[in-house]
Amino acid sequence: MKTQVIIIGGGPSGLLLSQLLHVRGISSVVLERKTKEYVLGRIRAGVLEQGLVGLMEEAGCADRMHAEGFTHDGTLVSYGDEMFRIDFAKHAGKPVMVYGQTEVTRDLYEAREAVGGAIEFNVEDVVIHDTKSDAPYVDYTVRGEKRRIEGDFVAGCDGFHGVSRQTIPLDVRREYEKFYPFGWLGILSETPPVNHELIYANSERGFALCSMRNAQLSRYYIQCSLSDSPEDWTDEAFWQELKRRIPKEQADKLVTGPSIEKSIAPLRSFVTEPMSYGRLFLCGDAAHIVPPTGAKGLNTAASDVNYLYNALRDFYENGSKDGINGYSEKALLRVWKAERFSWWFSSLLHRYPDQSEFDLKMQIAELEFLRSNEAAQKAMAENYVGLPY
Ligand code: FAS
Ligand code: PHB
Numbered sequence: 001m002k003t004q005v006i007i008i009g010g011g012p013s014g015l016l017l018s019q020l021l022h023v024r025g026i027s028s029v030v031l032e033r034k035t036k037e038y039v040l041g042r043i044r045a046g047v048l049e050q051g052l053v054g055l056m057e058e059a060g061c062a063d064r065m066h067a068e069g070f071t072h073d074g075t076l077v078s079y080g081d082e083m084f085r086i087d088f089a090k091h092a093g094k095p096v097m098v099y100g101q102t103e104v105t106r107d108l109y110e111a112r113e114a115v116g117g118a119i120e121f122n123v124e125d126v127v128i129h130d131t132k133s134d135a136p137y138v139d140y141t142v143r144g145e146k147r148r149i150e151g152d153f154v155a156g157c158d159g160f161h162g163v164s165r166q167t168i169p170l171d172v173r174r175e176y177e178k179f180y181p182f183g184w185l186g187i188l189s190e191t192p193p194v195n196h197e198l199i200y201a202n203s204e205r206g207f208a209l210c211s212m213r214n215a216q217l218s219r220y221y222i223q224c225s226l227s228d229s230p231e232d233w234t235d236e237a238f239w240q241e242l243k244r245r246i247p248k249e250q251a252d253k254l255v256t257g258p259s260i261e262k263s264i265a266p267l268r269s270f271v272t273e274p275m276s277y278g279r280l281f282l283c284g285d286a287a288h289i290v291p292p293t294g295a296k297g298l299n300t301a302a303s304d305v306n307y308l309y310n311a312l313r314d315f316y317e318n319g320s321k322d323g324i325n326g327y328s329e330k331a332l333l334r335v336w337k338a339e340r341f342s343w344w345f346s347s348l349l350h351r352y353p354d355q356s357e358f359d360l361k362m363q364i365a366e367l368e369f370l371r372s373n374e375a376a377q378k379a380m381a382e383n384y385v386g387l388p389y
Contacts, residue, residue: 003029003118005312006138006151006201008126008164010039010119012101013284013301015108018117019059020309021205022215026316029118029149031126031140033158036064036109036119043188043261045101046211046219047072047198047295047388052104052302053097055309061107068214069099075384077349077371079202079364081247084371091374091381098198100213101298128154128167132278152279153324155308157301159285160270168277180267180291180346181353182206185224187238188261193218194246194254200248200293200349202367207350208245218255223350230262238262267291267346274328281308281327290337291341291347299386300338306389307331334387341383 007014010032018028032039048069056062073089088095112119128141137150156164165173184207193212193370201208206223206362213219222241224233235258243251270289274283284301307330311323352359370376 001029001147002150003027004151004316005153005155006136006149007031007155007157008128008138009156009158009162009286010034010036010121010299011157011159012105012108012285013286013305014155015105015112016055016059016064016302017155017283017305017309018119019061019108019156019304020055021312022112022115022117023059024313024317026312027111028155029113029120029151031123031138031149032119032121033123033126035121040102040106040109041054043100043102043219043263045292045295045298046098046213047299048097048099048104049299049302050094051095051306051386051389052299055302055306056104056107059111061111064103064107067096068103069097070212070214072093072098074197076195076197076199077202077248077367078199078247080204081249081369082371083199083247083250084195086370086377086381086384088381088385091378092385094385096295096385098212100154104298104301126158128156128164128280131167131280131298133277136279147150153312154280156282156286157284158281162286164280164282164286165272167280168272168274172274172277174273176269176271176273178269178343180269180350182223182226182350183207183226183264183266184209184221184292185230185233185238185264186219186221186262187235187259188213189218189220189257189259190216191218191255191257192216194250199246199250202349202351202363203243203245204351205245208242210242210246210250224264226266228264230264233262235259242335265292268294269343270336271332271339273332275304275331275335276324276328279324281324283308287331288339290339291346292341293346294338294384296338296342300335303334303389304331334389337383337387345380
């Protein structure tokens with residue numbers, strides 16, 4: 001089989017790239033390790049930057065997002081019983097879209113299937129070859145049958161545990177990593193959100209986040225120990241702990257109910273450089289990971305896709321190699337800014353086991369500065385809604 005762009009990974013990065021290329025008449029094949037149902041079963045991001053909204057519109061996949069998503073013009077930050085609002089409209093001139101990653105991925109799958117897009121599921125033993133040539137190819141197996149795809153380019157959209165990053169030789173790769181000494185215990189419940197906007201809470205018992213998917217589906221997180229497992233937490237224990245971490249006024253109106261999903265995500269900051277190797281280009285979690293605090297995981301994957309999509313368009317439509325040659329440097333500039341914001345926001349809101357009394361004073365002073373200073377609020381708002389591509 002031959003195509004123009006071979007895409008490894010059928011998550012949001014791979015699917016968005018494939019659909020955008022299709023709109024421009026550029027062929028691609030997506031190779032996905034799991035089934036579509038498995039991919040859609042993962043509960044992840046919830047907040048979309050306008051850049052991703054724009055890409056979904058360009059891909060022709062934004063109708064349901066605009067019909068069912070929520071536009072948020074601000075977010076709430078609390079510490080103890082104190083709470084203040086960061087006004088995105090005032091400080092950054094644009095909102096965010098609250099619409100789950102699961103729904104983004106579902107919309108992209110539907111769009112690819114509607115035009116007969118080539119997606120292979122349950123692929124195994126993916127090996128990427130000859131990325132330094134202008135004719136890379138990928139070997140893989142499906143249900144034991146060996147197959148090969150030849151292409152002009154390979155997009156590594158296969159997430160943190162994929163094979164694409166590993167294809168770049170160790171003596172070429174530079175990796176940067178930070179582990180956080182805690183995780184996020186998240187639940188999904190068919191209950192109305194406690195507030196119409198998100199609440200990011202710093203409390204003496206640890207971080208909490210009140211988010212949502214729609215008017216009857218809420219997403220809540222609490223910082224937990226890395227040694228915890230979801231089974232350690234009954235629903236009742238979760239609700240009681242969440243109530244102790246958000247302002248009393250909010251806790252008193254929290255509607256609780258049975259969890260329909262409960263999971264723990266570890267937190268990590270990670271970047272690999274470069275994000276390309278010959279005609280192999282890494283996008284999304286294949287190249288970088290952020291703690292979910294700043295809602296930058298999915299959104300930074302989208303900015304990678306934006307840069308790669310436009311670079312490939314430039315190649316096929318104008319014969320220019322400037323975009324593909326400059327992809328890694330351009331994508332990394334924005335990746336590192338997302339890493340910084342995600343690290344800063346995580347440092348502001350979580351309680352660290354080794355935090356000294358002075359460290360705690362600094363954290364509260366930072367929260368007080370953010371609460372009282374317009375420039376600080378503008379900086380946070382501009383990062384949260386998404387820096388320019
Ligand atoms: P993905 O990991 O989503 O997709 C990669 C795809 O490649 C997967 O479908 C995988 O099956 C496939 N694959 C892997 N290896 C392969 C191989 N060898 N061959 C073929 N296919 C292969 N971000 C937020 O902004 N907010 C959040 O709250 C949030 N929560 C998260 C919770 C968890 C547990 C995780 C892991 C991530 C979370 N993220 C969150 C980040 C997340 O949303 C990612 O940024 C987003 O999924 C990135 O999309 P992709 O780059 O497509 O990677
Ligand atoms: C979510 O709704 O899953 C979500 C929202 C904002 C974040 C992280 C996760 O910063």
